[in-house]
Amino acid sequence: MKKFLIVSVLAGLACSSVVAADGATLYKKCVACHGAKAEKKYLGKIPALNTIEVDKMVEDMMAYKAGSKNDFKMGAVMKGQMASMSEEDMKAVAEHIQTLK
Numbered sequence: 001m002k003k004f005l006i007v008s009v010l011a012g013l014a015c016s017s018v019v020a021a022d023g024a025t026l027y028k029k030c031v032a033c034h035g036a037k038a039e040k041k042y043l044g045k046i047p048a049l050n051t052i053e054v055d056k057m058v059e060d061m062m063a064y065k066a067g068s069k070n071d072f073k074m075g076a077v078m079k080g081q082m083a084s085m086s087e088e089d090m091k092a093v094a095e096h097i098q099t100l101k
């Protein structure tokens with residue numbers, strides 16, 4: 001499982017704009033903070049991701065990547081998470097999150 005994650009992260013870095021991203025694989029790196037079913041309110045205050053629509057979530061992720069969102073003063077944490085993700089990756093992971101509801 002861990003090995004698969006590393007391989008797919010590297011593959012994502014190498015050709016994220018060419019190969020369609022796998023949302024389920026991408027979501028694995030979000031689980032620790034946002035919960036296995038995207039149901040967790042991280043630190044008791046970050047909205048559960050399974051309550052956010054796809055378009056809004058991609059918009060949020062793009063804003064974190066650009067460094068322009070910092071609603072809970074922890075935008076830097078998310079900026080680091082988004083650094084290696086393309087917009088396609090964000091869409092794929094956002095769509096995967098909708099299936100966790």
Ligand code: HEC
Nearest residue numbers: 029030033046047057060070071072073074075077078081
């Ligand atoms: C190390 C913990 C951590 C990881 C891993 C993480 N996040 Fe976050 N996430 C946060 C924090 C902290 C915030 C709030 C940042 C802020 O705005 O101050 C946040 C906020 C968000 C928000 C915005 C929520 C809102 O309504 O404002 C989205 C969307 C999000 N994360 C998606 C993801 C996705 C998708 C992944 C995996 C690719 C991910 N996060 C990985 C900690 C994390």
